[in-house]
Amino acid sequence: MxxxxxxxxxxxxxxxxxxxxxxxxxxxxxxxxxxxxxxxxxxxxxxxxxxxxxxxxxASLPAEKQGSTSTIGAASGRIKRHGAWQVPQTLKVESAYARVHLDLSQAVIEYPVVDIELQLGTGRAKITVPRDATVDLDGLHTEWKDMRYKAPRRARPGDGPTIRIFGAMGYGRLTVRHARR
CATH class of the missing domain: 1.10.8 (Helicase, Ruva Protein; domain 3)
Structure with a gap:
């Protein structure tokens, strides 16, 4: 030894x-x-x-900015964010029966990677991402309906943030689209 x-x-x-x-x-x-x-x-x-x-x-450099985490939850009804809202580095969306619409097209996004965790029972979810964003849906599990996402034809990788969407959806459909402008 x-x-x-x-x-x-x-x-x-x-x-x-x-x-x-x-x-x-x-x-x-x-x-x-x-x-x-x-x-x-x-x-x-x-x-x-x-x-x-x-x-x-x-040494002597300022410390790296720590990311923020926010949770949005509702038992039923609607969960909606749009306009110039501040997107945290990690956003958790939890609901049993609500419809979800997150519009990130005009949002303030300070992080190169944004994680959106969906924990949804039933109800539709729609996420609009910036035009130059990259979308990663590999971590999302859907029970009933497939998700709808079509990557843009003229994507310029590396220009915008990466939006990673993961979690679980029960009986609803997720639609992800890129902003037109």
Whole structure:
């Protein structure tokens, strides 16, 4: 049996590396660091192997914005959001019998990825996403009717937010469409 030192450097994963890259990009975009400093720090982040390497590359930068989570619920009736409303990073929509209409076309979306969790019994759900958004429906389970979604023909990947819709729907249909303007 060999002794393993307890203070081994902790290796980083890709999520930690991605978070550090985002922090550097945000700091540069906000004018907190010049271009040459961002390049040098970015090189450190991309070649970092341990937590210590990563921490030194993002030292003195403001902490990453924490995402917000909101829950909208109704037993029956309608759940509706439209206009210039603030979209949280994670939105949970829960209802037994309500109709749901979420219009994100004019909403304020601050996050590159928005998660919408649907937990619906019966009733229809309609989600309108921004024209340049990417939609991911892989995590949604429907019991009765299939969902309706047709990706735009002229999609420009990477331009808009990614909207991930997941959860479960009982006896209703989900329709997702892109805004026309």
């Amino acid at each position: 060999t002794d393993v030192p307890e203070d081994l450097p902790q290796l980083i994963d890709e999520d930690e590396r991605d978070a550090a890259v985002r922090r550097l990009q945000e700091a540069y975009a906000a004018g907190r660091i010049p271009h040459d400093e961002m390049d040098a720090r970015l090189d450190k982040v991309l070649t970092a192997k341990t937590q210590g390497d990563l921490v030194s590359a993002v």
